Amino acid sequence: MITTDVLAPVVATVREIQQETQDTFTLTLETPEPFNFKPGQFNMLYIPGAGEAAVSISGDVTQPHELIHTIREVGNVTRGLVALKPGDQLGVRGPFGRPWPMDVVDGRDVLVIAGGIGLAPLRPAVLALSAKRAEIGRLTVIYGARSPEDMLYAREFLGWKDAFVARATVDTASPSWRGNMGVVTKLISPVDFDPTRVIAMICGPEIMMRFAIRSLSALGVEDDRIFLSMERNMKCAAGICGHCQYGNYFVCKDGPVFDYDQVRKLFGVKEV
Amino acid sequence: MQVYRFEADALNALIATLRERGYKVIAPTPMDGAVVLGEITDAGQLPRGYCDEQEKGVYRLKKTDRDAFFDFNVGPRSPKRYLFPTNHVLWRSRQENGRLEIYSESDDEKPFAFLGIRPCEMKAVAVQDRVLSKGPFADRIYSNRRQKALFIPVDCTRAGKTCFCTSMGGGPEATEGYHLALTEVIDENRHFFLARPGEENSVNLLECMQAVPATAEEIKQGRDLIEKTAACMGREVNTAGVAEMLAEYRDHPHWEEIGKRCMNCTNCTMVCPTCFCFEVEDHNDLTGQNTERTRQWDSCFNLSFTYQHGGSVRHTNKARYRQWLTHKFSAWHDQFGESGCVGCGRCITWCPVGIDVTEEIQMFQEKTS
Amino acid sequence: MMKHELHEILRQHDFFKDLPEDDLLVISGCAKMVMIKAGEVLAREGSDANNFYVVRMGKLRIEQQAPAMKPQPIQTIGCGDVAGWSWLFPPYRWSFDVIALEDSRLICLDGACLRGKCENNHSLGYRVVKKFADVLRQRLHAASLQAMDVYAPRED
Structure with a gap:
């Protein structure tokens, strides 16, 4: 008899909720047991009355006592999530999915490219990479956001700028903005990394990832050293409901992190 | 024995x-x-x-x-x-005085x-x-x-x-x-x-x-x-190379031809003995305290199947038909080491417009050879 | 500034560094150093595109204006980048605005001068046009991504 139920959530309690941007919030949860996860993995969060949504984990892997998610308010469930108050309870299932390739970064330069809310699943990787900077080569974080006001973890990002190369660009800003504007790929510079050895981790809108990959390929970064986090409709997160299929993969169990070599043939095809 | x-x-x-x-x-x-x-x-x-x-x-x-x-x-x-x-009910939850229970x-x-x-x-x-x-x-x-x-x-x-x-x-x-x-x-x-x-x-x-x-x-x-x-089999499929062919020809114009005939009724997926896709639904009572989560069979022919914020990934008939056929005869091999089709013929019989997988596979074989 | 100094600067500049010596010598003959202050306009859409600029230091924004809209940024450029490709194609008018975000040091290249040299030496011309094809490609990517507003929230 199977008694564990991968489809049934456990109960977690909201410790804190913090507004990141106009439509994005960071939720800190307490779980009955320490919550161990790997950078890049995600949870299914359940709000009674609203339903369940897949949300990547944004916390620090060395802090299993606080489970952190950064959530953008885009639908019913996420609206319910951001309306939570400290002490409220919700359901959590996870962690699920293939993580960022933290096992291959030793001795190599690492380039992290994030677009919009795509920084949320990359934050645990940046924190872990930052903590092990002695063991890796150069660390570079490139971040594209819609506007300066839409940048996640803005204060933390300033700290990253002091510790390693961290650059941001926005699509639009008030005339007083003196920072970079335009595509994130413009910030990719071979000055920051060795293209023949770098490990690249990319997360953002699919179209932005496509452009980032093209820039990296032009510099000679091989497909199997470019890692992406994909997004598809997820219901079970356990590889049994079929919703998140992407070509021959289930994004929930074979991903969400893929290397580009795995998905290259699917990337250009419409409606896969 | x-x-x-x-x-x-x-x-x-x-x-x-x-x-x-x-x-x-x-x-x-x-x-x-x-x-x-x-x-x-x-x-x-x-x-x-x-x-x-x-x-x-x-x-x-x-x-x-x-x-x-x-x-x-x-x-x-x-x-x-x-x-x-x-x-089928998967689990129930109850919320009372700010406490949540899920069983x-x-x-x-x-x-x-x-x-x-x-x-x-x-x-x-x-x-x-x-x-x-x-x-x-x-x-x-x-x-x-x-x-x-x-x-x-x-x-x-x-x-x-x-x-x-x-x-x-x-x-x-x-x-x-x-x-x-x-x-x-x-x-x-x-x-x-x-x-x-x-x-x-x-x-x-x-x-x-x-x-x-x-x-x-x-x-x-x-x-x-x-x-x-x-x-005396009524139909036949030459399976040699089918998995590779379907994976290779995702952009073939013949998908459009099938898409024009397919009504996305989901019959083939409902009668298919291997189709496993499911959707979950929450049923809340009027007090808002009690929720029942049920599971329903779902179908990759439903527009909502690939819905994510902004829209459905597979929003055309041809893309949904392609997903189904390619999954059964191609992706299934990569995912589970075998075909997802057992040759029962239900999807042929119960298709209201008479789309026949064996014919369609043969069409692809002829058009791509 | 002496011609050989310009030649040296061009040789070390990202945009030109892989061109043969002979090309650099010819190109530097059409070059001069310029400075621009933060907030100044380097080029206006529709004005004569007699020149193009390579950025040595500083930061500029390529953008587009439309009535009743904020300027639409296309790209931010900096050291190693180039502003201007309209000098290559009749009627030689700028396609976008270029505004300096910081005090910037640029090398200005005389478009008519370089066009003449490219006409006389098609091998040079091919290499130069290939470089500018890449500039155009970058602008196309940048403009299309901006137009799509990829990070915009998409409501359920």
Whole structure:
């Protein structure tokens, strides 16, 4: 008899909720047991009355006592999530999915490219990479956001700028903005990394990832050293409901992190 | 393995014994003009003297002049209806004074004994096993029901016009997973069953039917029937290179042609014995305190299937048809090491516009060769 | 500034560094150093595109204006980048605005001068046009991504 139920959530309690941007919030949860996860993995969060949504984990892997998610308010469930108050309870299932390739970064330069809310699943990787900077080569974080006001973890990002190369660009800003504007790929510079050895981790809108990959390929970064986090409709997160299929993969169990070599043939095809 | 024989009349004793042992006997039975799977308590409920006529978009049940119990092929229902039930409660949650409780719904269903299902359906159960029981996460309800179930398939001694199990390795003879596999033999003089106990030794089931070792002559009679059936398949698929071809030609214009005909009715996925996709739904009571999460079969033909904020990934007919066919005959190999099709032909019979997977695959083979 | 100094600067500049010596010598003959202060306009859409600029230091924004809209940024450029490709194609008018975000040091290249040299030496011309094809490609990517507003929230 199977008694564990991968489809049934456990109960977690909201410790804190913090507004990141106009439509994005960071939720800190307490779980009955320490919550161990790997950078890049995600949870299914359940709000009674609203339903369940897949949300990547944004916390620090060395802090299993606080489970952190950064959530953008885009639908019913996420609206319910951001309306939570400290002490409220919700359901959590996870962690699920293939993580960022933290096992291959030793001795190599690492380039992290994030677009919009795509920084949320990359934050645990940046924190872990930052903590092990002695063991890796150069660390570079490139971040594209819609506007300066839409940048996640803005204060933390300033700290990253002091510790390693961290650059941001926005699509639009008030005339007083003196920072970079335009595509994130413009910030990719071979000055920051060795293209023949770098490990690249990319997360953002699919179209932005496509452009980032093209820039990296032009510099000679091989497909199997470019890692992406994909997004598809997820219901079970356990590889049994079929919703998140992407070509021959289930994004929930074979991903969400893929290397580009795995998905290259699917990337250009419409409606896969 | 020793082959046994019992007289046709002894089926009733088998059904009674299964029920005594606590099983719910699920068997083919005529209902609403089709042979469907349902619970039976008596051999009189089997579709004795019936055969079905199937073609693209056609299913008719007819009386025969024979007294055979299993003279038909497959109807719209398959064991997945029982092992992987739709509209089933997964768990319930209760919220009170700010506290939330979530508890899995226990599954009190009696164990099923599937009697008279077809070899392709046995194969389909094995295919679903890999998806729902043998992956990194097992589905609790399916796995437990599956583990408790008993399988007594009957080999096919007649091939339907939409059948192509020989192409997909699904039949016409049961080869795996069964407890007892039967072959029905009927002629002017005799009506008996041959019985092969499965590896999960079920010889003790034979006692109630007063089965005796079969003679070489009887065994040959059964063998001949199966071989004749294998030679009369209504359809055929040349599977060589199909998986690679479908993966390679995702942009082929022929998808558009099929897309124009396909109505996205989801019939093919509902009748398919291996389709496993599901959706979940929350039912909240008026107080907002109690929620019941249920599972429903879903279909990749539904527009909502790939919905994520902003829209559906597969928003055209052709993309959804391509997903279905490519999944069955191509991606399934990568995901589970085998084809997702067992050749039962249901999707051909129950397609209201008569789209035939075997024809479409052949079209791709011709257009891409 | 002496011609050989310009030649040296061009040789070390990302945009030109893989060109053969002979090309650099020819190109530097059409070059001069310029400075621009933060907030100044380097080029206006529709004005004569007699020149193009390579950025040595500083930061500029390529953008587009439309009535009743905020300027639409296309790209931010800096050291190693180039502003201007309209000098290559008649009627030689700028396609976008270029505004300095910081005090910037640029090398200004005389378009008419370089066009003449490219006409006389098609091998040089091919290499130069290939470089500018890449500039155009970058602008196309940047403009199309901006137009799509990829990070915009998409409501359920």
